[in-house]
Amino acid sequence: MKDAPIGVFDSGVGGLTVVKEIMEQLPGEAMIYFGDTARVPYGNKSEETVVRYSAQIIRFLLAEGAKTIVIACNTASAVALERVKKEFDVPVIGVVKPGAKAAAEVTRNGKIGVIGTETTIRSGIYHTFLQKTDPNVTVYGKACPLFVPLVEEGWLGEDAITEQVARRYLAELSEQEIDTLVLGCTHYPLLRSVIQKVMGEKVRLVNPAVETARELKYLLEEHHLLSERGSGAGNAKEISRPEHTFFVSDGAEKFRQLAASILPAATLRGEDIRVKTFE
Numbered sequence: 001m002k003d004a005p006i007g008v009f010d011s012g013v014g015g016l017t018v019v020k021e022i023m024e025q026l027p028g029e030a031m032i033y034f035g036d037t038a039r040v041p042y043g044n045k046s047e048e049t050v051v052r053y054s055a056q057i058i059r060f061l062l063a064e065g066a067k068t069i070v071i072a073c074n075t076a077s078a079v080a081l082e083r084v085k086k087e088f089d090v091p092v093i094g095v096v097k098p099g100a101k102a103a104a105e106v107t108r109n110g111k112i113g114v115i116g117t118e119t120t121i122r123s124g125i126y127h128t129f130l131q132k133t134d135p136n137v138t139v140y141g142k143a144c145p146l147f148v149p150l151v152e153e154g155w156l157g158e159d160a161i162t163e164q165v166a167r168r169y170l171a172e173l174s175e176q177e178i179d180t181l182v183l184g185c186t187h188y189p190l191l192r193s194v195i196q197k198v199m200g201e202k203v204r205l206v207n208p209a210v211e212t213a214r215e216l217k218y219l220l221e222e223h224h225l226l227s228e229r230g231s232g233a234g235n236a237k238e239i240s241r242p243e244h245t246f247f248v249s250d251g252a253e254k255f256r257q258l259a260a261s262i263l264p265a266a267t268l269r270g271e272d273i274r275v276k277t278f279e
């Protein structure tokens with residue numbers, strides 16, 4: 001069981017930003033990834049629908065032998081995590097709580113911005129976790145729905161249109177003089193440079209994936225599920241590199257292209273991406 005893969009899922013390609021972080025922090029862990037590319041975006045869907053999709057995918061990942069589940073999607077973490085935790089008896093972790101924890105540690109002036117999908121922002125979940133961690137913080141949320149299609153189109157970094165969209169979305173957060181901004185959607189770390197440019201160098205950007213990978217390690221240790229391949233402990237030379245498996249529900253080729261800009265080049269080879277659809 002220890003060397004079984006970690007099941008990771010997202011509504012599409014964005015969750016690979018979390019996979020990348022897990023690869024870096026837990027290099028001995030194998031992963032089985034599911035990107036629900038046929039049904040993306042989750043960010044404008046109802047809670048019931050996102051819970052149903054999440055439960056379907058977790059069932060599939062468990063049938064494929066996953067030892068634990070990472071919900072690498074802010075929207076699904078926001079609305080489905082607590083419900084699916086009750087349904088499945090393997091450890092399940094989301095990205096929201098770790099992201100909130102990291103932001104509360106980073107802020108100096110107690111003014112924190114959170115950007116995410118409409119569903120994530122409407123859920124108010126970052127706000128809830130942040131205020132539980134530190135009741136003195138003030139949280140400003142802003143949904144940025146156009147960021148996801150811009151990333152999927154590959155309009156990252158230096159693109160003038162992306163910058164214009166970012167300026168429009170982020171103007172009100174700048175006016176609030178936040179010093180910390182949570183990138184509360186898996187796609188947003190890919191827009192990091194433009195978001196930093198718009199917000200200015202003084203604003204610290206928090207990528208929840210970093211803290212999620214750290215907490216995943218504690219969770220695996222607690223459940224005695226850390227891989228014996230040597231997950232991040234000690235000398236990297238001792239780690240035998242694991243195999244990762246990737247599934248999507250549609251558009252394997254487009255997924256491969258986007259994945260190539262997120263993951264290390266050697267990760268995705270030829271026929272590695274398989275298609276799995278749900279009724």
Ligand code: DGL
Nearest residue numbers: 011041042043074075186
């Ligand atoms: N993965 C989603 C999230 O992190 C963004 C894309 C979507 O709306 O499905 O919220």
